[in-house]
Structures are given as C-alpha cells and as structure tokens.
Amino acid sequence: MLEAAARLPVDALVEVGKLLRADGRADLIDLGVGVYRNEHGRTDVPGVVKTAERYLVENQSTKAYVAPDGDPEFNARVATMLLGEGARGGSVVCAQAPGGTGALRLAMDLIAHASPGATVHLGVPSWPNHAPMLAAAGLRVEVYDYYDLERNALAFDATIAALQAARRGDVVLLHGCCHNPSGADPERAQWEQIVEIMAARGLVPLVDMAYQGLGEGLDEDAAAIRMIVERLPEALVAASCSKSFSLYRERVGMLLVKTDGDKAAELARSNIQSLARLNYSNPPDHGAAIVRTILGDAEQSRLWREGLDGMRLRIKDVRRRLAGASGGAFDLSFIGKQKGLFALLPIGAEDVEALRRDHGIYMARSGRINLASSRALRTQAW
Numbered sequence: 179m180l181e182a183a184a185r186l187p188v189d190a191l192v193e194v195g196k197l198l199r200a201d202g203r204a205d206l207i208d209l210g211v212g213v214y215r216n217e218h219g220r221t222d223v224p225g226v227v228k229t230a231e232r233y234l235v236e237n238q239s240t241k242a243y244v245a246p247d248g249d250p251e252f253n254a255r256v257a258t259m260l261l262g263e264g265a266r267g268g269s270v271v272c273a274q275a276p277g278g279t280g281a282l283r284l285a286m287d288l289i290a291h292a293s294p295g296a297t298v299h300l301g302v303p304s305w306p307n308h309a310p311m312l313a314a315a316g317l318r319v320e321v322y323d324y325y326d327l328e329r330n331a332l333a334f335d336a337t338i339a340a341l342q343a344a345r346r347g348d349v350v351l352l353h354g355c356c357h358n359p360s361g362a363d364p365e366r367a368q369w370e371q372i373v374e375i376m377a378a379r380g381l382v383p384l385v386d387m388a389y390q391g392l393g394e395g396l397d398e399d400a401a402a403i404r405m406i407v408e409r410l411p412e413a414l415v416a417a418s419c420s421k422s423f424s425l426y427r428e429r430v431g432m433l434l435v436k437t438d439g440d441k442a443a444e445l446a447r448s449n450i451q452s453l454a455r456l457n458y459s460n461p462p463d464h465g466a467a468i469v470r471t472i473l474g475d476a477e478q479s480r481l482w483r484e485g486l487d488g489m490r491l492r493i494k495d496v497r498r499r500l501a502g503a504s505g506g507a508f509d510l511s512f513i514g515k516q517k518g519l520f521a522l523l524p525i526g527a528e529d530v531e532a533l534r535r536d537h538g539i540y541m542a543r544s545g546r547i548n549l550a551s552s553r554a555l556r557t558q559a560w
C-alpha cells in the first residue's frame with residue numbers, strides 16, 4: 179500500500195536545509211531557516227524559559243492530560259497578550275494548540291466544518307505552508323497579489339480589489355504583523371480600509387500571528403488584530419509562541435475565535451474541542467506551561483519583554499544597515515521600511531543558486547532572507 183502512494187511535495191526550505199547540512203565548506207551563511215539567531219548565530223534558550231522550567235520541575239504535580247482546548251490560564255494570558263487588557267467578552271473562545279501551525283489547522287478545520295468547501299483568499303507570496311494546509315483542510319484557495327516584486331512594496335490596490343471581489347462569507351487569510359516572506363505590512367490607514375471593506379462585504383478574517391513583538395513592539399504589532407476583533411463580528415486568530423518565546427520545538431500556539439455572541443461562542447468552543455480531539459486529542463503541555471509561568475509573574479514577564487525588545491532591536495539594526503549599505507542598481511532601501519524577521523531580495527532563482535554554489539550563502543529560492551541569521555552553526559541544525 180504505502181509504496182504506491184504519490185509523493186507529497188516537500189517544503190522547499192527543508193530541501194535547502196538538506197543541502198546545507200551536506201555542504202562541507204567552512205563558514206557557510208544560512209539565511210534560510212525561519213528562526214531568530216543572535217549575533218553569534220545561536221538560537222539560545224532564554225533565561226526566563228530556563229527559570230520557568232526549573233519552577234515547573236519543582237512544582238508541577240501531575241502529567242495527566244490537559245483538556246482538548248488546553249489550559250484556561252495559558253489561554254487567558256495569551257488572549258491578553260493578543261487583545262490587550264480587558265478587551266475580552268463572552269464571545270471570545272480560545273484553545274491552546276500545538277504551535278501556530280496547530281492553531282492554523284484547527285482554525286481551518288473549524289472553517290471547513292462550519293462552511294464546507296469555503297473559499298479562502300490568500301495574498302501571495304505567503305508562508306509556503308498556507309496554501310497546502312488550506313487545501314488539506316478541504317478549503318478552496320483563491321490567490322491575489324499581496325506584494326509587488328517590481329516595487330518591493332505592498333500591492334495594496336490588488337489587495338483591495340481582491341477583497342472587493344470576494345463573496346459574502348468568504349474567508350481572507352491575513353498576516354497580523356511582520357509579513358512572511360516580504361516584511362511588508364499594511365499601514366494603520368490601510369488596515370482601516372481593509373477592515374472596513376471586510377465588514378461591508380461580510381468577509382471573515384483568519385489572521386496568522388506568528389511574530390508578535392518582533393516588528394514594532396508587543397502592543398504595536400497587535401494593533402491590526404485588535405482592530406479586527408473589535409470591529410468585525412467574527413474573526414479567527416492563530417497565534418504562535420514559537421518566535422516570541424523562543425520555544426520553537428515545544429510547539430506552543432493558540433487559536434482565538436471571536437464569535438457573534440454567547441450562543442455562537444458556546445457552539446464554537448464545543449466544535450473546537452471535538453476537532454482537537456479528533457486530531458491530536460489534547461495539546462502538549464510543557465511549552466504552554468512555560469509561557470503561563472512567565473506571563474503569570476511580573477518580574478519574569480518584564481525580563482521576557484526585555485529579551486523580546488533585544489531581538490526586535492537587533493533585527494531593526496540589521497535592516498537599517500542593509501538599507502544603508504545598498505545603492506545604485508541594487509537598491510535595498512525598502513528593507514529599512516519593512517518589519518519582522520524576513521525580507522525578499524530582488525533576485526532570481528539563478529542568483530540564489532549562484533550565491534549557494536559560489537559563496538556558500540543559503541536562502542529560500544524565492545530570495546527570502548532571514549535578517550536575524552548569520553553563520554550556520556553545525557551544532558544547532560534544525
């Protein structure tokens with residue numbers, strides 16, 4: 179049976195990683211992988227994470243299952259991180275999930291259950307996992323141009339045109355901040371326009387929030403989702419704690435669903451629990467317990483935010499230096515205006531290949547680079 183299966187597409191970045199690991203040259207530069215690295219090329223375990231782990235070793239009294247929608251305290255704390263203090267009512271439902279990916283898949287399953295075969299509008303380029311995940315969940319994908327590769331800027335007119343052409347009840351997948359791969363986020367006035375059209379046309383947002391705190395700041399980066407959740411009757415937000423807490427392999431994320439009222443919230447909660455149960459039964463606890471422990475302690479929270487600020491400032495500094503160093507025919511000034519971990523270099527696949535072959539510089543075929551990356555450390559392969 180298994181040998182007759184069609185081969186599923188492999189994520190292109192996994193292929194890049196394989197080539198990198200097989201490359202025997204010294205001093206390789208890895209700009210491909212999507213994790214934050216410090217100036218020494220390492221993705222360290224933050225001190226606050228170690229402190230929380232020590233606390234958990236001493237104080238955790240059981241390893242019994244958590245509920246299908248996870249730990250209520252973790253959910254409440256991450257909801258506050260996303261929406262701000264006091265911004266929650268009975269119509270918001272949360273579910274801890276295995277990473278941002280798990281939260282996205284839960285959201286897609288919920289959409290597919292509520293509206294079988296629903297159409298999801300996806301601005302491209304996007305995170306390469308979005309389209310195949312949507313298809314795997316049984317949803318129809320319609321793409322539009324989100325980013326203008328000629329101007330190295332948001333294709334705002336095309337985005338607006340796509341929203342205006344969408345049908346009532348369609349879903350729109352949006353990046354909450356720090357767009358991956360382009361780093362081009364809408365300005366506040368542009369978000370206002372997006373949300374206004376979505377409200378007028380009855381469109382449902384599915385917001386991917388994987389980089390909160392790495393753009394302009396924890397609250398600043400949440401401005402768009404706060405506007406969306408405040409102004410639209412329904413919204414789904416898939417949040418990841420992988421990058422902002424450096425907990426990548428622990429798989430920590432959360433789905434937040436804003437519904438149209440308490441009755442819809444109760445139904446959404448029940449359906450989310452059932453869908454989680456059918457998939458992974460209940461989410462992994464360890465990473466979420468770390469996040470809950472950090473966010474539940476004022477001093478540890480302060481230290482965590484300080485570390486997050488440090489990551490953001492390093493990314494901004496790299497952006498500033500790259501933008502400043504460019505000139506002439508190769509203008510990278512746009513990188514200084516964009517946000518988050520990634521930028522799209524205006525180069526073709528042959529240039530990407532030549533950089534790898536001739537200089538040992540690795541990146542995605544699209545020309546996406548991780549700004550917080552540097553030397554490839556063989557001890558920290560992904």
Ligand SMILES: Cc1ncc(COP(=O)(O)O)c(C=O)c1O
Nearest residue numbers: 212277278279305358388418420
């Ligand atoms: C845009 C985007 N969404 C979701 C994710 C998934 O995050 P996680 O590792 O928490 O599943 C990533 C990870 O790279 C991402 O870039």
